[in-house]
Amino acid sequence: MSSKSIDETVLQEKLFETKAKRSIAEKPAALHRNAAWVDEDDEEVVVDLETSRLKKLRKTQEETHVSGGVFQERLKKQFKSGRSAAAWADLDAIDAKKTNHNEDSEEEEDIFAGSTNLLGTGQGDVLPPITLDVLRMKDANIQSPSNSVVQSTQFHANGQLLLTAGLDKTLRLFQIDGKQNPKIESIYLKDLPISCAKFSNDGKRAIMTGARPYFYVYDIEGGNVNRIPRVGARKEKRWLSFESSNDHLAMLGDDGVISLLSERSNEWIGSLKMNGSVRSVAFCPDERYLMSTGSDGEIYQWDLRMKKCVYRVADEGSLGSGAIATSNDGKYLAVGADSGVVNIYDPSTIRHGVAPKPTKSMMQLTTAVTSLKFNGDSQILSMVTKETKDTLKMVHLPSCTVFANWPTSKTPLNYVSCVDFSPSSGYFAIGNARGRVLLYRLTHYAST
Template sequence: MKRNWSKPRGKAQIKKTRNNDVDSEEAKLSELLFHKSKNMSEKLKSQDDLNSELDLKPAWVDDDDLNQMASNPMLKGKAEYADKLKQKFQTMMGTPSWAKIKPKTADEDTDNILNRVGHLESKKRMQTGTGLKPKVLEIRSVQDANVETKNEGPNIYCFEFHPKLSVTMVGGSSGVVSLLSISVQQNKKLHSFELKNWEINIARFTPSGTHAFIASTGPYRQYCYYDLVKAVPEIIDLPNLVEYINNFELSRDGKYIAICGGFDEVLIFSATSRELIRRLKNNSNIVSICFSHTSEQLYCYGTYGEVTMWDLSTFRSYRKFYDQGCVNGSLITSSPCGRLLATGSGEGIVNIYQTSALKESTTYNPEPFHVVSSLCTKITGLQFNASTEIMAIISNVLPSAAKLVHIPSYKIFQNFPTQERDIGLLNGIGFSPNSGYMGVGNDKQRALLYRLKHYKNY
């Protein structure tokens, strides 16, 4: 009879098996309760990597606490016990997402630099409008934006800057639209196309910068939708309701198109679907329209100075007032910050209103916050820069009829335009997104470009 000489199961093997069962049960329970899918070693490794990248250090160290802990063993023991509890909690549970410290990005470092370096403009400083000094503007004339083309027509009406790239769109009386790359050293032509029998008066980039809307004032029932990526212009037909385009405006958020034919009605279209949304009936014929900074309101400026404020969420007028001293209305525009509304008349007067005061007041003849009377001819151009520190006023009736107004002092910059240089009749004006450049179109085929040195970016 053979005996089985195999080794009996020892206590050590039984204990090891029980530990494995316990570990597996704990792992299942941890996954069930806390949905932990990663291994503990991976978590610890990622946590160590994060701490090494951040190089965390205490914000300050109290010497008195260290001395008391060294002299009192009880405090030292409590501190060690707290550290063990913290380590055990992090090992079992991990660090919560709200308690994780993310490493600084390049944008955050840039913001810190902008907040500390004096000659650069921080975002907060740009919004408050306190960085630009009045009286003298640091401005320099650079090479014309259309130096390589000069075929947009004798009159340059459009000078629109791209919202994200150092590119401008120039259009004029010949129907040619040019996309130009601009810089201080050299300006180059990127692309040009022609819309036959058109006189380009209006050009607007979409907020994304991938498309542009181009229109011509006059008896046209069409506008151009230009794809910058494919470099393909598309002609869009308007409904028969539009007989004459006097105003064509794209909302700042790119959702609406407002078209007015110079009568008492404004048509609101969807910029994406191109469908007619609503017809707004005004009390008088309209000469100018503009959207608010949030695109939630529409301002209509009547022939005799009546301003109607429309709420685009309900498409109802909520405020009407008469522009003080206006005999013949000309232009209306709102500031990018939303605090100011400016009107220009045929007599060369520019009235500036505070939108907050207009909402609170119910009078039909509110007092303007400030009046600018530096020009004596019809206002044909009115534009704020991005930080609402400069307001540009132009008139195409007399040569070199232009003024730049400092905000909030409302003083005229004395060094623009220069007296020794005739820049001709000015038809259109615009500022780049960060106000580094200003563009002016005249009646001599020139798209004049200026560098504003106070602003460091395009």
């Protein structure tokens, strides 16, 4: 071996030796955590281990009492044996996770797939226009797709439960976690193809209507299904749609009649009558007023205590309207026409006898608007027509601009029949004609 090779070998060994020593020196020592408080009297305490709750801490059958210090040590050992169940409280693991947060891209992808609230900036933040950050999740009803068009889908107030219903006469409940979305319950109604289903506002019941003069109420806690045989003295043969508030059910009937029922007892308490046919209604945020629209292309506001019309005005440019929605903050009223135009109004500017001017007219849809939905913080409006395939638009508020990046031409929407946002707006569900409920994660918002 040449002298040059020997020198190189020696240099290489020194380099690796130095690097190894540096690596060992730089490795952080395990952090020692001191107890926040120590009670010196613990050693004087005597603990009785013969109680049924503490028998598992005994070392032998004859052992009946131990000192406070020994008792403490055995409790610690028992806790560590089941540590995985309380990983959220493992401070060392949390510190390690923080250290490695930017080093493992695959772990970051798992976080995205799990739809944890680490993604969201939280409700109350300003949503930027133009681009909407969206992640595709597993279908909400992947474990039990519908055998017909999904007529209704809605999130429970807790944000973790989702219902789906359709003409296959089945109500399904799913637990939404973004990963498996397990099915919780399935209710089959042999005599009711379901056209509309919603949770009651207290979340304890699910109400289902269809092409029948009666409707059903499912008691989620008790597991009972009750049939409500009629709506007052009304003669309707079908109840295809309704809306609910804390106090009322507003059932859409024939000849422009909106029947009001008690949300708690399902008893009929009055009716409202508009011109033409009623196609859509929405409660105002204070629930004192109800908005409605229909075939005459007009907007109605009803005082629910007086059971009378407060105002009736024309929806600009509409010869018939099929959808109406109010935002939770009371700043927006959206009305969708048969022409596909969606007018967005400031409700405070609408007065009786004066034709209101829209804040913005959205022209992106070209066939009849069938669904409008505001998200929880009123920064997004979803616009849908079920008459044209792959047609759904998301509008940013208050700019009234359509998000350009989503949905795209490759988004598998099919014919969209219904949509809903989770209470935090972290999830967006889309029911379609193929019996699927597509689930998307809006990463600007917390998942729960």
